[in-house]
Each structure stands twice: as C-alpha cells, then as structure tokens.
Amino acid sequence: MMVDEELALLRGHRSNISRYQRLLKTELTEFERRFIERRVSEERSAIEKLALSAFPLTFQAPNGAMGNAITRRAASSHG
Numbered sequence: 001m002m003v004d005e006e007l008a009l010l011r012g013h014r015s016n017i018s019r020y021q022r023l024l025k026t027e028l029t030e031f032e033r034r035f036i037e038r039r040v041s042e043e044r045s046a047i048e049k050l051a052l053s054a055f056p057l058t059f060q061a062p063n064g065a066m067g068n069a070i071t072r073r074a075a076s077s078h079g
Helices: 003-024 030-054 063-077
Strands: none
Touching: 003 030
C-alpha cells in the first residue's frame, strides 16, 4: 500500500473517532453508548495496526551503547 493511501486511512479512522466522541457527548441509550464505545475501541485498534504496518521503523541504540555512555559519564564525574 502506498504511503498516501495509508495516511488517508489513518485520517479516516481519526475522523471516525472524532465523530464517535461527539456522539458520546449527546444523550444516548445505554445500548447506543456501548456500541459507540466499542466502535471507538475498534477504530483505535485499526489505527495502531495500520501505523505499525505503515511505519515499522524503530530506533534503537546499538548493543551496549547506552551502558558505555553511562560508564563514561560516571567516570568523568569522578575525576
């Protein structure tokens, strides 16, 4: 899927969540409220799933880099 399409899907899910949140501020039956809350949860899950598949990059420090930086900082503060 192209990035533009993925961003459009993300915008659509966000728009749906906004609409559902507006509806939750109105007078609803308990059944309607539960239905809308479930839809909000489903939309949020869809956003997470889409975001993870569309943008899988994670930034991690190389193995031991943080430990070495902490050790150097501790050593420099002692002397």
